[in-house]
Amino acid sequence: MSEQGTREAYAARAEEYARVLGSIDQMAGPDRRRIEDWARRMSAGSTADGAGDAGGSPAGPLLDLGCGPGHWTAHLAAQGHHVLGIDPVPEFVDRARTAHPGVEYRLGDVFDPGVEESSCAGVLAWYSLIHLPPERMQEALTSIGRVLHPGGTLLIGFFEGPQVERFEHAITAAHFWPVAELERLLGNVGFTVSAVERRTDPGARPHGSIEARWTL
Numbered sequence: 653m654s655e656q657g658t659r660e661a662y663a664a665r666a667e668e669y670a671r672v673l674g675s676i677d678q679m680a681g682p683d684r685r686r687i688e689d690w691a692r693r694m695s696a697g698s699t700a701d702g703a704g705d706a707g708g709s710p711a712g713p714l715l716d717l718g719c720g721p722g723h724w725t726a727h728l729a730a731q732g733h734h735v736l737g738i739d740p741v742p743e744f745v746d747r748a749r750t751a752h753p754g755v756e757y758r759l760g761d762v763f764d765p766g767v768e769e770s771s772c773a774g775v776l777a778w779y780s781l782i783h784l785p786p787e788r789m790q791e792a793l794t795s796i797g798r799v800l801h802p803g804g805t806l807l808i809g810f811f812e813g814p815q816v817e818r819f820e821h822a823i824t825a826a827h828f829w830p831v832a833e834l835e836r837l838l839g840n841v842g843f844t845v846s847a848v849e850r851r852t853d854p855g856a857r858p859h860g861s862i863e864a865r866w867t868l
Contacts, residue, residue, distance in 0.1 A: 778808070848863075
C-alpha cells in the first residue's frame with residue numbers, strides 16, 4: 653500500500669486505534685522501561701531552551717516520530733523531557749492535542765518531519781516505520797539522521813523476523829525485519845548500533861528494538 657493509503661487506513665480507524673492502543677497503561681512494561689531509560693539518557697544534557705551541558709551531550713528536543721494518538725509523547729513530557737510528537741495522520745494529531753493539552757504535536761512524516769536539520773537530541777520511531785516499503789527504509793533512516801545532532805540517537809521498535817517479509821497487520825500491510833538487516837542499513841547511512849533487544853511476549857509477534865547513534 654502507498655504512504656497515502658497507509659495514512660488513509662489509519663485515519664479511518666483512528667478512534668478505534670486510540671481506544672485500544674492509545675494509553676501508556678496499555679503498553680508493555682519492558683517497552684516503557686526501554687523508552688524511559690533511552691529518553692533519560694538523551695535528555696541528560698539537554699534543556700527546554702535547547703542548550704546542552706558542559707559534558708557535551710547533544711542538545712535539543714526528543715522527536716516522537718509517528719506518534720499516533722500521542723501517548724508516548726505525553727508520557728515522556730510528563731517525565732520532564734522536551735519532546736515533540738509528529739504524525740502524518742491529521743486525526744491522530746487532532747486527538748493527541750485534545751487528549752494531551754500542553755504537549756506539542758505537529759503534522760509530518762519521516763521524509764518531511766518539519767524540524768530543522770541537526771536539531772534533535774534523539775528520535776523515537778516506535779513501530780512507526782513498519783509499513784514502509786522495504787526499498788524505502790534506507791531513505792527513511794537517512795532522513796532521520798539529518799534531524800539528529802552528531803551523537804544523538806535513534807530508538808526504533810519493529811516486528812522482528814528471520815527475513816524481510818510482508819504480513820497483514822490489523823490496519824494495513826506491514827513488514828517483519830531481521831535485526832541484522834536493519835543494522836546493515838543503519839550502518840550504511842551513518843549510524844552506529846549501540847544496543848539491540850529481542851523478545852516475544854505471549855500472544856504477540858516477535859519484537860525487536862535497536863538503539864543507534866548518529867555519527868556523521
